[in-house]
Amino acid sequence: MSPTAQRISVIIPAKDxxxxxxxxxxxxxxQVDDLRRLEVLVVDDGSSDGTGDLAARFHDRLPGLKIIRNETPRGLATARNQGLDASTGLHLAFLDGDDWLAPGxxxxxxxxxxxxxxxxxxTDHVRVTGGNxxxxxxxxxxxNVALDPRGSILPATxxxxxxxxxxxAGMFHRRVAERGLLRFPDxxxxxxxxxxxxxLHLHCDSYAVTNAPGVMYRRGIASSLTQIFDARQLDFVPAYLLAFDVLRDDAQAERFWPKMIRQFLAISAHHLSRRGSMSHETGAELQRLIRNGLAVLPAAELAKAxxxxxxxxxxxxxxxxxTAHTPETTSMRSSA
Structure with a gap:
């Protein structure tokens, strides 16, 4: 279906x-003066608590509401992709099921x-933790000015x-989705x-930061994956392996590797600091995955970072x- 002029599609993945x-x-x-401008796609990702039924009660209040139901959970990334595939709007936005938006x-x-x-x-966002x-x-x-996305990747530090x-935290023109740049790793x-x-920052032509009213991002929820220490948390390593591939294929990869590597080291160290709350098996798998991720990075840049x-x-x-990537070994090879 052709994108509807001026229609906004909001994709909401929601599990339990x-x-x-x-x-x-x-x-x-x-959000808008005429709610007919709004297409709302709730992807009920295998919920067992009636999330989809509660959402369906809004059909009379949100005329553009659609419910997509997965009988078994397929994951946040796939749920977002399902919403993208079903959307028809010219402008696209995401909203998580436990967050909400300021008026307008x-x-x-x-x-x-x-x-x-x-x-x-x-856009900016507001973190909501309890009453704070x-x-x-x-x-x-x-x-509120058009910018080059590549110009906002650095500095690495x-x-x-x-x-x-x-x-x-934002909105996307349909043309970005048509180029395949909005899809998430299933x-x-x-x-x-x-x-x-x-x-997005390597392949889009332009972007801007606008002073929109804001997204209310709920933190500290017990069911949130940020609060859970099971194997799902380990997905950050395969996610970064995909990011490495995105950068490796870029003509300016050498320029941006320091930033990418610093990111991966920082998030890896963060998860290692939480290893005490994981099972022995999950903690061991975390170490194995990080080791494998480090092994594919450029040696000199890894040592420097x-x-x-x-x-x-x-x-x-x-x-x-x-061993071949340790700072000491790299320094010895460089001075040989």
Whole structure:
């Protein structure tokens, strides 16, 4: 189906979100003046708590609501892809089932896309932990102006837009989806947005950060994968292997490897710090996967990034460095 002019499609993957899905959908009623502009695609990913039934109660309130049901869970990445495939809007946005939007957020993003004529816009978000709300800004100071996505990848030593991978923090023009740049790696439960954000910044032509009202990002939920220590957390390694492939094929790969490697080292060290909360088997698999990931990185750049790490994180990662990639070995080879 051809994209409907000025229609906004909102894709909501939701697995067992019964306590929150009503908040998410109710917030969509206050997004645009004419709700016929809004297409809402809830992907009920094998929920066992009636999430899909609760969402269906909004049919009268959101005329563009569609429910896509997976009998068994297929993962966050695949659920988002299902929503993309079923969408018809000219402008595309993601919203997680436990989050919600400030009034007018989608209208503001859509207006920014049109006015600036960019491939995508990014926005700030508000982290909600219990009764506390904290504004987190997208790491790009220039606002409401068209920018080159590649120009926002570096420097390697500072937080940049590829460190802000949240799919729900922005809106995308249909042409980005038509180029295949919005799809997520099927089957991943976490870190599905890592290769995704790199692909956007390497292959899109333009973007902007706009001062939209905001996404309310709920934190500290017991059912959230950020709070769970099972094997699903290990998906960050295959996710980064895909990101390595995205960068490896780029003509400017050498320029951006330091940033990519610093990211992988930082997130690997973070997960290693949580190993005590994992089962023995999961912890061992975490170490194996990280070791395999480190082994495929450019040796000189890996050694340089490792030397720049703080002592605590470096100590956690040192046993997993392949011998041929250790800073000491690399230095000896370079001086030979």
């Amino acid at each position: 979100q019964a306590p929150f899905i009503r908040d998410a959908l109710a917030s969509l009623e206050r 957020h989608l209208a503001s993003c859509s207006a920014g896309l049109e006015k600036l004529d960019v491939d995508f816009v990014r 709300r904290t504004l987190h800004r997208a790491p790009q100071a220039r606002r 500072e937080s940049t837009m590829v460190d802000y991978p949240y799919a729900w 089957g991943l439960h976490t870190a599905e947005d890592r290769a995704w954000i790199w692909r 490792f030397r720049a790490m703080d002592k605590r994180r470096a100590a956690a990662l040192r046993p997993l460095l392949p």
